[in-house]
Amino acid sequence: MQNCAIELKNIRKTFGPVVANDGINLQINRGEILCLLGENGSGKTTLMNMLSGIYQPDGGEIYADGRKVTIRSPHDAFKNGIGMIHQHYHLVDVFTAAQNIILGLDEAMDIGRVNTRVKEICDRYGFGIDPKMKVYDMSVSQKQTVEIVKVLYRGSEILILDEPTAVLTPQETDKLFAVLRNMRRDNKAIVLITHKLAEVMAVSDKVAILRKGRYIATVNTKETSPGELTDMMVGRAVTLNLDRPKYDNPEDKLVVEGLTVVDREGIKKLNNVSFTARTGEILGVAGIAGSGQKELLESISGLYPVKSGSIKFVNTDKTTVELVGKTPTQIKEIGVGMGFVPEDRLGMGLVGSMGMTDNMMLRSWREGRGLFFNRKKPQDLADRVWKKLDVVTPSTEFPVRRMSGGNIQKVLVGREIASHPPVLLTAYAVRGLDINTSYAIYNLLNDQKMGGSAVMYVGEELDVLMELCDRILVLCDGQVSGIVDGRTATKEEIGLLMTTVGGKEA
Numbered sequence: 204m205q206n207c208a209i210e211l212k213n214i215r216k217t218f219g220p221v222v223a224n225d226g227i228n229l230q231i232n233r234g235e236i237l238c239l240l241g242e243n244g245s246g247k248t249t250l251m252n253m254l255s256g257i258y259q260p261d262g263g264e265i266y267a268d269g270r271k272v273t274i275r276s277p278h279d280a281f282k283n284g285i286g287m288i289h290q291h292y293h294l295v296d297v298f299t300a301a302q303n304i305i306l307g308l309d310e311a312m313d314i315g316r317v318n319t320r321v322k323e324i325c326d327r328y329g330f331g332i333d334p335k336m337k338v339y340d341m342s343v344s345q346k347q348t349v350e351i352v353k354v355l356y357r358g359s360e361i362l363i364l365d366e367p368t369a370v371l372t373p374q375e376t377d378k379l380f381a382v383l384r385n386m387r388r389d390n391k392a393i394v395l396i397t398h399k400l401a402e403v404m405a406v407s408d409k410v411a412i413l414r415k416g417r418y419i420a421t422v423n424t425k426e427t428s429p430g431e432l433t434d435m436m437v438g439r440a441v442t443l444n445l446d447r448p449k450y451d452n453p454e455d456k457l458v459v460e461g462l463t464v465v466d467r468e469g470i471k472k473l474n475n476v477s478f479t480a481r482t483g484e485i486l487g488v489a490g491i492a493g494s495g496q497k498e499l500l501e502s503i504s505g506l507y508p509v510k511s512g513s514i515k516f517v518n519t520d521k522t523t524v525e526l527v528g529k530t531p532t533q534i535k536e537i538g539v540g541m542g543f544v545p546e547d548r549l550g551m552g553l554v555g556s557m558g559m560t561d562n563m564m565l566r567s568w569r570e571g572r573g574l575f576f577n578r579k580k581p582q583d584l585a586d587r588v589w590k591k592l593d594v595v596t597p598s599t600e601f602p603v604r605r606m607s608g609g610n611i612q613k614v615l616v617g618r619e620i621a622s623h624p625p626v627l628l629t630a631y632a633v634r635g636l637d638i639n640t641s642y643a644i645y646n647l648l649n650d651q652k653m654g655g656s657a658v659m660y661v662g663e664e665l666d667v668l669m670e671l672c673d674r675i676l677v678l679c680d681g682q683v684s685g686i687v688d689g690r691t692a693t694k695e696e697i698g699l700l701m702t703t704v705g706g707k708e709a
């Protein structure tokens with residue numbers, strides 16, 4: 204077929220005993236957005252890494268424009284017009300956008316010409332980046348843009364994006380999708396990996412499904428539904444529903460009063476925030492991205508300096524401890540656990556070369572409980588996380604760096620949850636997780652709640668917040684614009700609170 208850019212035939216890839224891909228056939232067409240869908244560890248990244256020259260297949264063939272090709276390196280991939288934006292970015296922090304874009308090219312460093320071409324690319328597809336900006340000053344979304352421009356600068360006609368939206372806000376995602384549509388209009392071939400079915404339905408032309416390393420089918424997006432896609436991914440009909448059990452005697456656990464924090468420029472990030480988190484309750488935190496969600500959890504856990512106000516932890520005997528002024532380690536010891544899912548999973552909280560057990564130990568050791576020489580407890584914890592969340596790994600000693608993206612995430616979240624803190628703070632806990640695992644996490648949060656923890660859940664998806672949480676605190680521009688009952692609130696009501704403080708437009 205004329206518009207077929209890449210064809211994969213019967214591809215197989217193993218890592219020792221792990222069969223990551225087997226019998227995979229895939230066709231990638233120009234002028235189309237193809238979504239690659241599959242559960243965590245189903246082999247999506249591995250398959251695409253064979254197109255980008257990171258791995259070579261153990262069996263099968265790759266055709267580019269009908270010619271059989273061998274892709275031995277990222278350089279070979281570029282020669283064949285293939286560029287990939289990876290799950291973890293590869294930028295040099297101290298370089299500018301332009302310097303990163305031409306990194307590794309045998310091109311004379313004529314920065315004027317580079318800037319002009321970068322600007323051309325940006326104008327053509329609708330990106331906004333400043334070529335002179337240093338990477339360490341960039342947001343995740345800006346870094347991602349640099350990675351995409353870098354690939355386009357090399358003349359790529361086939362773009363592969365591995366979970367680009369996992370780290371973006373809904374607004375940033377919309378912008379990215381506009382760019383992808385412009386690329387499609389330009390007859391480029393685009394492969395997008397995402398776990399969010401709403402995104403698949405909104406942006407793709409076709410969907411290819413992998414299950415446990417095997418190819419299932421490619422379907423037209425217009426002719427399928429989220430339910431059918433889920434069934435194909437999982438291999439059986441799944442019903443996803445969330446319980447919202449009621450806890451009998453909720454008690455105040457965390458009392459926050461008049462909390463105000465300012466950033467380095469002196470701008471108020473939280474303004475006079477007051478609320479109470481109770482035992483046996485999931486308190487959701489909603490708001491437009493950047494409304495103070497991150498600062499709220501960070502100031503409770505001692506990672507963000509507090510300007511004024513108080514955060515009191517209520518002990519079981521009703522005495523209270525003031526958390527403001529304490530160090531993150533002291534706050535953890537008092538009983539506040541933070542299941543914060545960072546944008547860079549391997550950068551924060553996990554050591555890639557170590558296995559699950561050692562990563563569990565790392566946490567216990569940080570807590571200063573002297574568990575460093577006792578492997579039994581972390582081993583038990585690792586076993587529990589492994590089983591409960593179905594972590595795909597040959598053993599708890601297998602280096603986490605070599606696990607799939609979603610499985611790394613399970614270790615990170617599972618470790619916090621499994622330590623049963625009296626107060627559990629979670630943010631973006633299901634980023635990069637497939638639907639089943641997301642529900643497993645929601646159920647674990649419910650277990651924590653019914654076990655008497657006070658759970659705070661910062662999330663992006665309003666539907667989930669409304670299904671899971673007992674109460675929802677809505678932030679708008681650093682202020683509490685309302686606290687609503689999760690059982691009775693409507694989407695419209697919450698949407699309005701997200702954009703207005705006390706009835707006034709923010």
Ligand SMILES: Nc1ncnc2c1ncn2[C@@H]1O[C@H](COP(=O)(O)OP(=O)(O)OP(=O)(O)O)[C@@H](O)[C@H]1O
Nearest residue numbers: 218223243244245246247248249605606607608609
């Ligand atoms: N370098 C490696 N060494 C050993 N095993 C690996 C390596 N890379 C991937 N695997 C294994 O191959 C399987 C497929 O992983 P892959 O990263 O392709 O999954 P994925 O579909 O991208 O998942 P996710 O949605 O979680 O990102 C997993 O079991 C993973 O542990």
Ligand SMILES: [Mg+2]
Nearest residue numbers: 247248607608
């Ligand atoms: Mg992956």
